[in-house]
Amino acid sequence: xxxxGLVAFLAMGGYGFYVWTSYALAAxxxxxxxxxxxxxxxxxxxxxxxxxxAMVLPDDTQ
Amino acid sequence: MxxxxxxxxxxxxxxxxxxxxxxxxxxxxxxxAAVLTAAGLWIGLIVAPxxxxxxxxxxxxxxxxxxxxxxxxxxxxxxxxxxxxxxFNTRLAAMLAQALAPTGAMFTFLALVTGALWGKPAxxxxxxxDARMTSELILLFLYFGYMALRNAIDDPRRADRASxxxxxxxxxxxxxxxxxxxxxxxxxxxxxxxxxxxxxMAVTMLTGMLVMAFAAWFYAIAITLLRVQAIIAEREKNxxxxxxxxxxxx
Numbered sequence: 001x002x003x004x005g006l007v008a009f010l011a012m013g014g015y016g017f018y019v020w021t022s023y024a025l026a027a028x029x030x031x032x033x034x035x036x037x038x039x040x041x042x043x044x045x046x047x048x049x050x051x052x053x054a055m056v057l058p059d060d061t062q
Numbered sequence: 063m064x065x066x067x068x069x070x071x072x073x074x075x076x077x078x079x080x081x082x083x084x085x086x087x088x089x090x091x092x093x094x095a096a097v098l099t100a101a102g103l104w105i106g107l108i109v110a111p112x113x114x115x116x117x118x119x120x121x122x123x124x125x126x127x128x129x130x131x132x133x134x135x136x137x138x139x140x141x142x143x144x145x146x147x148x149x150f151n152t153r154l155a156a157m158l159a160q161a162l163a164p165t166g167a168m169f170t171f172l173a174l175v176t177g178a179l180w181g182k183p184a185x186x187x188x189x190x191x192d193a194r195m196t197s198e199l200i201l202l203f204l205y206f207g208y209m210a211l212r213n214a215i216d217d218p219r220r221a222d223r224a225s226x227x228x229x230x231x232x233x234x235x236x237x238x239x240x241x242x243x244x245x246x247x248x249x250x251x252x253x254x255x256x257x258x259x260x261x262x263m264a265v266t267m268l269t270g271m272l273v274m275a276f277a278a279w280f281y282a283i284a285i286t287l288l289r290v291q292a293i294i295a296e297r298e299k300n301x302x303x304x305x306x307x308x309x310x311x312x
Binding site: 019026033 | 107112117118119121122125126129164165168171172175176179180182183281285288289291292293295296299304305308
């Protein structure tokens with residue numbers, strides 16, 4: 001960053017809309033994916049340790 | 063190769079031994095991705111100078127090129143695991159392919175959208191039906207098709223085989239994307255970085271792009287290892303080992 005400070009930095013020489021929309025979409029996509037995958041893992045492990053496990057385990061111990 | 067190492071690989075290839083390994087590896091790859099992203103953003107947004115021709119619009123490159131590389135690379139890795147699962151009938155290979163697809167689709171979407179946002183200031187249009195853009199759009203549909211086919215088949219083993227065939231057929235699209243700028247006269251520019259010639263860009267720009275590419279790479283590994291745990295837990299929930307593992311390590 002040279003002279004001009006924050007305002008000039010955010011303006012990106014007039015291309016601020018294109019640059020910051022690109023960076024924001026990337027950040028949102030990554031954040032959504034992390035939240036979604038964590039929720040999926042939580043749900044999957046919950047269903048394993050839930051009621052089904054007690055039902056299934058006796059069959060598997062043979 | 064000693065027979066010992068062959069045995070160790072096949073042991074690792076079972077979901078039961080891969081699950082705890084994936085769990086241990088995720089924080090390391092995630093941390094590497096975070097550090098590289100911070101460094102890449104600093105280089106790309108602050109250190110790298112304004113481009114003489116394009117002004118600051120070119121800074122989209124630090125998102126666009128890593129996303130486009132990952133979109134193709136993840137597809138090839140996914141197709142590789144599909145080939146392994148078809149050849150050796152291993153469940154873990156199919157699970158890894160299944161875990162890669164959504165992240166590949168995410169990067170393809172980002173490559174297309176950031177490309178459009180760069181195209182408007184650079185070429186005056188968000189979209190053109192040129193070979194590079196059209197083949198990248200086909201890549202997005204291949205990811206969607208792969209995931210839709212999986213979800214449409216209830217039996218996971220049949221879904222593995224059917225979707226693997228689709229993924230392998232679709233892999234012909236990847237070289238088409240990569241070489242499209244050479245084979246056709248496209249609006250999209252040629253490669254800025256290649257193995258056979260010197261890069262046509264400034265060193266700081268190239269460094270920022272490569273750092274962001276490594277960040278994307280480590281992120282993809284971390285999120286895939288996280289998602290494959292969920293897939294293993296979903297598909298193996300009726301086995302005794304996962305029931306023992308999940309409450310203990312939670």
